[in-house]
Amino acid sequence: MLSRRTELVSEVDPTGATRASPLNLLVNQWLPVRRRSGQLDTISPAQIAENDDPAVALDWPRADFRIAALEFLIGLLATACPPKGARDWFDGWQVPPDAATLDAAFAPLAHAFHLDGPGPRFLQDFEDLVSDAEPVERLLIDSPGASTLRQNTDLLVRRGRLADLGRPAAAMALFTFQSWAPAGGAGNRTGLRGGGPMTTLVLPGDRPTLWQQVWANVPLGRPAEAEDLPRIFPWLVPNPSRDVVPEDVHPLQCWWGMPRRIRLDFAMAEAPQACGLTGMPDAVQVRSWRQRPRGSNYIGWGKVHPLTPHYALKAGGEFLPLHPQPGGIGYRHWLGLVAAAPDGLRLPGDSVATWRDEREVDSQVSARLLAAGYDMDNMKARAFLESEMPLPARADDALATRLVLSANQVAGLLRSAVRYALFSAGATVKLDSELLSSLRERLWEQTEADFFRLLSQAPADVSQRRLVRLRALALALFDEAAPLTPENGGAAPRISRARRNLVFALTGFGKEGAALFTTLGLPAAEAKAKKKGKAA
Incomplete structure (x- = not known):
C-alpha cells in the first residue's frame, strides 16, 4: 500500500x-x-x-x-x-x-x-x-x-x-x-x-x-x-x-x-x-x-517572467503576458509558444527559447512542451487548461511555421465559406460564433497528429501532402456543416457557390488561394487554356 x-x-x-x-x-x-x-x-x-x-x-x-x-x-x-x-x-x-x-x-x-x-x-x-x-x-x-x-x-x-x-x-x-x-x-x-x-x-x-x-x-x-x-x-x-x-x-x-x-x-x-x-x-x-x-x-512587466509567452498588438507596442483562451491549447499556438511569430509580435517564454537554443544540445535529450493556465472571463474561471506536445529542434521552425500558417489560412477559408453558405446576405453572423468557431477548432484538432508526423518525417513532398490533407478535411467539414439536402433546398444555390469557391481557393486560385500556395511554397496554380471561347 x-x-x-x-x-x-x-x-x-x-x-x-x-x-x-x-x-x-x-x-x-x-x-x-x-x-x-x-x-x-x-x-x-x-x-x-x-x-x-x-x-x-x-x-x-x-x-x-x-x-x-x-x-x-x-x-x-x-x-x-x-x-x-x-x-x-x-x-x-x-x-x-x-x-x-x-x-x-x-x-x-x-x-x-x-x-x-x-x-x-x-x-x-x-x-x-x-x-x-x-x-x-x-x-x-x-x-x-x-x-x-x-x-x-x-x-x-x-x-x-x-x-x-x-x-x-x-x-x-x-x-x-x-x-x-x-x-x-x-x-x-x-x-x-x-x-x-x-x-x-x-x-x-x-x-x-x-x-x-x-x-x-x-x-x-x-x-x-x-x-x-x-x-x-x-x-x-x-x-x-x-x-x-x-x-x-x-x-x-x-x-x-x-x-x-x-x-x-x-x-x-x-x-x-x-x-x-x-x-x-x-x-x-x-x-x-x-x-x-x-x-x-x-505595471510594465511584459517579457520579464521566463515561464510565460508574450505578445504585442502592433510593432513597437508594449508586450503583454499571454493568457489561455477557450478551445484549449494545441499546435495552432505553436507560433508564440514554441517559436517567435514571423512578424515578431508573439514570443515564447525565455525558458523554452533557452532550452531550444542551448540546453537541448547540452543535455542530449529531446523534450516536450507543457502549457497550462486558467481560461479566465474577467473574475470567473471558465476552465483550467493543460496540454503537452513535442518540442522539436530549432531547425524545424521554418517548416513548422509553414504548416501552422497554412492550417490557419484553410481554417479561415472554411469558416467564411460556411458562413456564406448558411446565412443570407446582410445576416449578422460573427466569425467567432459557436458554429463557425467549432469548425475551425475541429480542423485544428484533426490535423494536429499530421502536423507532428510531417515535422518528424519531413518528406520531400511535405507541402503537397499538407495541402491534400487540409483540402480533404476542409471539404468534408464543409459538407457536414452545409449539406445539400432537401431541408436546405432554399439555400442550395448559395451552398453550391460557396463550395465551388472553397474548392477554387484550395486549388490555388484567387487571392486567398495564391496566398495559401505561397505559404506552402508551392508553385502558383495555372488556369486551364480556353478553347473556342469556352473554358476547357
Whole structure:
C-alpha cells in the first residue's frame, strides 16, 4: 500500500503542552511527491534532487497546484542558486546537488518563508489586517465568488467544497492565488502577469525526475544578496498601495509578486486533523482569510517572467503576458509558444527559447512542451487548461511555421465559406460564433497528429501532402456543416457557390488561394487554356 510520510514538527511549551511549530516552506517537509517506485512521500524543497528513488512528480490533487508548485521550485532555485552560465547549468544537469547543498543555498532566504508564526509571513501582508473573514475555499481560483453566491448561480462548481486546509495546501493555494490572481473587484489587483497567465514549461526526456523538470527551466543568474531580499520578497516590508514597475524593485520579484493584501487565519486543533483537500494531518488548520484592497499594482512587466509567452498588438507596442483562451491549447499556438511569430509580435517564454537554443544540445535529450493556465472571463474561471506536445529542434521552425500558417489560412477559408453558405446576405453572423468557431477548432484538432508526423518525417513532398490533407478535411467539414439536402433546398444555390469557391481557393486560385500556395511554397496554380471561347 502506498504511504506518505509527514513531518510537520511540534514543540513543547513551558507548561508541558504540545503545540505546532510554525511551518517554514524551505525547512519543513510539506511538498507531496510520487517517487519513481510509485511510493508517495512528503519532502522539503532541498530533497527534490535526491538520487535514491528520486521524486518524479508533484502529487497535489489539483492540476493548478501542481503547475504552480513547479513555478515555486523554479523560482526558488532562480533566487537562491541559479546557474551562472551554460557550463554551470550542465554541471547541475549531470550531477544534481545533494540535499545539504541545497539546504545551505536556501538558508539565507529561510526567514522569508515562514507561513505562520510571529514576524513576516510568506506572501502575506506585513500588517495584521482588519477585515471580514472569507472562507478558505475562496482562495481557490475556480471557487464561486461573492456575486455568484448572491445570485445562487454556482451550478457547476458548488460552494462548500471544503471547510479547512492544512498548512501545506494553504501555502500552495496562497502561492497559486498571488501568482495568477484574477480580477477581484475594486482595488483587488491581478497578478504580476495579469489574471490567469499562460505557463510554458520544458519537460526533458521520456521520464524526467522532478529535479530535471525544475532545472530544465531555471534561468541563468546570480544568487540573491541579503540587501536585495526586501526588494525581492515584498512581504518583508510594509507595502502600502503603490505602482510597481520593474525598475523600482529587484527583477527576481517576478517569481514572488504579491498583488493582494492577504492574511491567513490559523487555528490550532487539539490533535492533528486531516486537510480537507489532501487528507494530510496537521495540528494547525486554515479555515478563513482576510484581505484589504489596493495591494501592489504591477505595471510594465511584459517579457520579464521566463515561464510565460508574450505578445504585442502592433510593432513597437508594449508586450503583454499571454493568457489561455477557450478551445484549449494545441499546435495552432505553436507560433508564440514554441517559436517567435514571423512578424515578431508573439514570443515564447525565455525558458523554452533557452532550452531550444542551448540546453537541448547540452543535455542530449529531446523534450516536450507543457502549457497550462486558467481560461479566465474577467473574475470567473471558465476552465483550467493543460496540454503537452513535442518540442522539436530549432531547425524545424521554418517548416513548422509553414504548416501552422497554412492550417490557419484553410481554417479561415472554411469558416467564411460556411458562413456564406448558411446565412443570407446582410445576416449578422460573427466569425467567432459557436458554429463557425467549432469548425475551425475541429480542423485544428484533426490535423494536429499530421502536423507532428510531417515535422518528424519531413518528406520531400511535405507541402503537397499538407495541402491534400487540409483540402480533404476542409471539404468534408464543409459538407457536414452545409449539406445539400432537401431541408436546405432554399439555400442550395448559395451552398453550391460557396463550395465551388472553397474548392477554387484550395486549388490555388484567387487571392486567398495564391496566398495559401505561397505559404506552402508551392508553385502558383495555372488556369486551364480556353478553347473556342469556352473554358476547357
